[in-house]
Amino acid sequence: MALARTIENEAPVIALRNLTVAYPRYGGEPRTALAGIDLAIDAGEMVGLVGEAGAGKTLLARTIMDAIPGDGRLVCGEMDYRGAPISRIGRDDSPVRPGRDIAMIVSNPRNELNPVLTVGTQITNVIRHHLRLGKAEARERALQMLRAVAIPDPERRLDAWPHELSGGMAQRVVIAIALACNPGLVISDDATSALDVTVQRQVLDLFKALVEDKGVAALLITRDIAVTAHYCDRIVILYDGEVVEDAPRKAFFDRPHHPYSVLLMAAFAHSVSLRRQWTAAPLKTAASPACRFAERCVRRQPRCIAEAPALRDVAPGRRVRCHFPVEAVA
Amino acid sequence: MTLLTVSGLVKHFAISGSAKLVQALNGVDLEIARGETLALVGESGSGKTTVGRCVVGLIEATKGSIVFDGEPMTTARNIRHPEVRGRIQLLFQEPMESFNPRETIARAMMEPLIYLGVSGPDRVKRLREVLALIGISERVAESLPSDLSPGLLQRAAIGRAIMSKPDLLVLDEPTSALDPTSRAEIVDLLIRLQAETGIAYLFISHDLSTVRFLSSRITVLYLGSVMETGPAEEVCARPRHPYSVGLMASVLLPHPSLKAPERLKLEGEIPSPVDLPPGCPLASRCPFVEPACRTAKPPAEYPAKGHLVHCINHEKVAALDESIDQFSEFRAISDRMLSVGAPTAPAWAG
Numbered sequence: 001m002a003l004a005r006t007i008e009n010e011a012p013v014i015a016l017r018n019l020t021v022a023y024p025r026y027g028g029e030p031r032t033a034l035a036g037i038d039l040a041i042d043a044g045e046m047v048g049l050v051g052e053a054g055a056g057k058t059l060l061a062r063t064i065m066d067a068i069p070g071d072g073r074l075v076c077g078e079m080d081y082r083g084a085p086i087s088r089i090g091r092d093d094s095p096v097r098p099g100r101d102i103a104m105i106v107s108n109p110r111n112e113l114n115p116v117l118t119v120g121t122q123i124t125n126v127i128r129h130h131l132r133l134g135k136a137e138a139r140e141r142a143l144q145m146l147r148a149v150a151i152p153d154p155e156r157r158l159d160a161w162p163h164e165l166s167g168g169m170a171q172r173v174v175i176a177i178a179l180a181c182n183p184g185l186v187i188s189d190d191a192t193s194a195l196d197v198t199v200q201r202q203v204l205d206l207f208k209a210l211v212e213d214k215g216v217a218a219l220l221i222t223r224d225i226a227v228t229a230h231y232c233d234r235i236v237i238l239y240d241g242e243v244v245e246d247a248p249r250k251a252f253f254d255r256p257h258h259p260y261s262v263l264l265m266a267a268f269a270h271s272v273s274l275r276r277q278w279t280a281a282p283l284k285t286a287a288s289p290a291c292r293f294a295e296r297c298v299r300r301q302p303r304c305i306a307e308a309p310a311l312r313d314v315a316p317g318r319r320v321r322c323h324f325p326v327e328a329v330a
Numbered sequence: 331m332t333l334l335t336v337s338g339l340v341k342h343f344a345i346s347g348s349a350k351l352v353q354a355l356n357g358v359d360l361e362i363a364r365g366e367t368l369a370l371v372g373e374s375g376s377g378k379t380t381v382g383r384c385v386v387g388l389i390e391a392t393k394g395s396i397v398f399d400g401e402p403m404t405t406a407r408n409i410r411h412p413e414v415r416g417r418i419q420l421l422f423q424e425p426m427e428s429f430n431p432r433e434t435i436a437r438a439m440m441e442p443l444i445y446l447g448v449s450g451p452d453r454v455k456r457l458r459e460v461l462a463l464i465g466i467s468e469r470v471a472e473s474l475p476s477d478l479s480p481g482l483l484q485r486a487a488i489g490r491a492i493m494s495k496p497d498l499l500v501l502d503e504p505t506s507a508l509d510p511t512s513r514a515e516i517v518d519l520l521i522r523l524q525a526e527t528g529i530a531y532l533f534i535s536h537d538l539s540t541v542r543f544l545s546s547r548i549t550v551l552y553l554g555s556v557m558e559t560g561p562a563e564e565v566c567a568r569p570r571h572p573y574s575v576g577l578m579a580s581v582l583l584p585h586p587s588l589k590a591p592e593r594l595k596l597e598g599e600i601p602s603p604v605d606l607p608p609g610c611p612l613a614s615r616c617p618f619v620e621p622a623c624r625t626a627k628p629p630a631e632y633p634a635k636g637h638l639v640h641c642i643n644h645e646k647v648a649a650l651d652e653s654i655d656q657f658s659e660f661r662a663i664s665d666r667m668l669s670v671g672a673p674t675a676p677a678w679a680g
């Protein structure tokens with residue numbers, strides 16, 4: 001028993017293996033929107049998932065939440081929550097529930113909140129539903145959560161309506177709701193990008209502190225690689241539905257290995273010479289290349305067109321999907 | 331030589347069903363010289379877009395004046411007036427807004443010249459010139475807007491805006507809908523166009539890392555008032571207004587070693603621009619606030635030539651720790667880091 005528990009505690013909070021999601025395409029092969037995602041997140045770890053528009057960031061989050069949008073289909077893959085398979089997530093008999101064990105925060109907090117219920121009612125409803133607490137206990141827990149997200153005058157805020165909250169306050173309330181039932185995993189999907197920069201810093205600082213304090217596993221999804229440089233333990237780069245790089249923060253920013261990661265950094269540096277170095281001339285061949293990044297890659301070779309690169313280990317805790325990664329030269 | 335002068339610009343909006351007013355702009359002054367870029371930065375509700383729309387005469391100012399190339403700009407004499415038409419252009423945040431979904435890129439690009447009475451052959455000639463400038467092929471120009479990526483479409487929108495060889499281009503958040511790589515390409519293009527054609531930009535943005543390298547000067551706006559105006563490098567590296575310091579400290583750059591020192595913390599959030607109290611708009615959040623800040627608007631002071639600040643305590647701000655220009659720092663780090671391992675041979679072309 002003791003042994004079993006130790007093993008269970010050591011398992012990552014969430015482990016995704018070979019997760020593949022496809023969308024049917026009219027008169028053609030289905031489009032693979034997520035291709036064999038392998039990813040695990042430990043308790044207390046904050047993983048930054050970076051990718052451009054359409055890379056599949058939100059789809060990955062929704063897949064984990066068992067809410068694939070539209071007519072997308074989970075083609076294959078497995079998910080474990082604390083070492084136990086959660087293929088039946090969302091069913092009535094599933095031990096793992098989205099909203100309780102896995103919570104998600106999205107970018108428009110106002111849309112998340114019900115405009116006709118007070119803040120207090122919304123938090124306590126979630127708490128009572130998932131934790132089966134009585135009214136008074138739930139209210140106490142709600143207050144505790146509002147304090148945890150540093151909302152001033154929390155007693156009064158319990159009776160506030162969502163429209164009375166500023167963007168930053170509304171996002172704090174949404175974070176409070178997400179963390180109220182002690183989830184193992186919290187996914188933030190672009191949750192701070194709509195906030196003003198001065199407020200974004202406050203909310204990210206708070207989120208990071210809560211994740212560390214409660215030992216929650218966190219997946220921070222963003223288009224802004226700069227956010228991950230300061231808040232995440234590990235950086236995962238998603239390109240066209242594939243993980244192309246996965247590395248500890250310091251190692252990643254000291255030397256990104258995938259040509260796309262480098263291109264991203266060069267874009268932020270606003271260095272024309274760097275970008276010229278890392279931007280490829282168009283590819284002439286008509287056939288779609290095996291490496292999904294080949295069209296834009298300066299390092300591509302004939303092999304990249306013929307053979308898809310696998311996500312392989314290049315150093316402890318570090319994976320790259322590239323035949324010719326950028327290695328440390330110095 | 332001054333191209334645009336905005337003085338004492340005030341804009342209030344009525345709130346329907348209420349006697350109250352949204353005080354969007356409360357006396358904004360700014361100047362743009364020929365061929366330069368002035369960036370207007372600020373958080374939401376600071377009034378950036380409103381300034382842009384007053385400048386082109388799309389909305390009427392409540393008070394104040396706008397002078398473009400020696401002549402007033404008003405809603406009566408606006409961007410569509412025969413005397414002004416073609417000399418100021420406006421670019422939107424959403425590239426789609428510049429196009430008609432059923433019209434090819436080429437047609438849309440030539441359209442501004444029709445209103446200027448340019449002949450058909452001359453329109454085509456100018457189209458070719460501009461396509462070469464913006465790096466879009468004639469074949470791509472024959473496509474419909476929906477066939478282009480957002481980045482490419484914004485590139486075409488810029489092309490459309492410069493067809494008439496304007497003196498001034500007003501850009502309202504032109505890159506905020508784009509991915510980082512397309513954003514950087516657009517910034518490069520804008521810099522190159524300015525060098526080649528001498529066009530001036532009023533660049534409205536909340537993205538400080540873009541603004542740092544694109545603009546000559548920066549104006550920081552907060553709740554409809556100018557906080558600080560100065561050379562881009564000065565405002566970024568040595569901001570003199572508490573709000574600018576807080577803003578710079580909030581900027582995150584993609585390297586763990588570049589966390590801006592929290593020299594100053596702005597408490598809370600931006601108040602709503604309704605019923606603004608008298609005095610300094612930052613008073614509710616400023617760590618340096620004192621009673622005098624709340625009685626009258628702080629006057630303009632000039633800590634250095636060409637550097638203006640509206641804060642009675644700007645000397646205390648200047649005395650904060652030595653600051654760094656983290657934007658340049660990051661550029662230096664990436665130059666050092668990313669040039670290692672860069673391919674020497676071009677990509678295999680297929």
Ligand SMILES: Nc1ncnc2c1ncn2[C@@H]1O[C@H](COP(=O)(O)OP(=O)(O)OP(=O)(O)O)[C@@H](O)[C@H]1O
Nearest residue numbers: 343352354372373374375376377378379380381603
């Ligand atoms: N037509 C309008 N009617 C009423 N209020 C308006 C109108 N247009 C703008 N405002 C108000 O004026 C203030 C300044 O708005 P503006 O759009 O210029 O801000 P901004 O700095 O561009 O913000 P953002 O970065 O969010 O676009 C805001 O409080 C806004 O709500």
Ligand code: SF4
Nearest residue numbers: 291297300304322323
């Ligand atoms: S596999 Fe080839 S084309 Fe793909 S990223 Fe690596 S070098 Fe570039």
Ligand code: SF4
Nearest residue numbers: 610616618623641642
């Ligand atoms: S005038 Fe006063 S309140 Fe305003 S920024 Fe300066 S010190 Fe702060």
Ligand SMILES: [Mg+2]
Nearest residue numbers: 378379380503
């Ligand atoms: Mg705006």
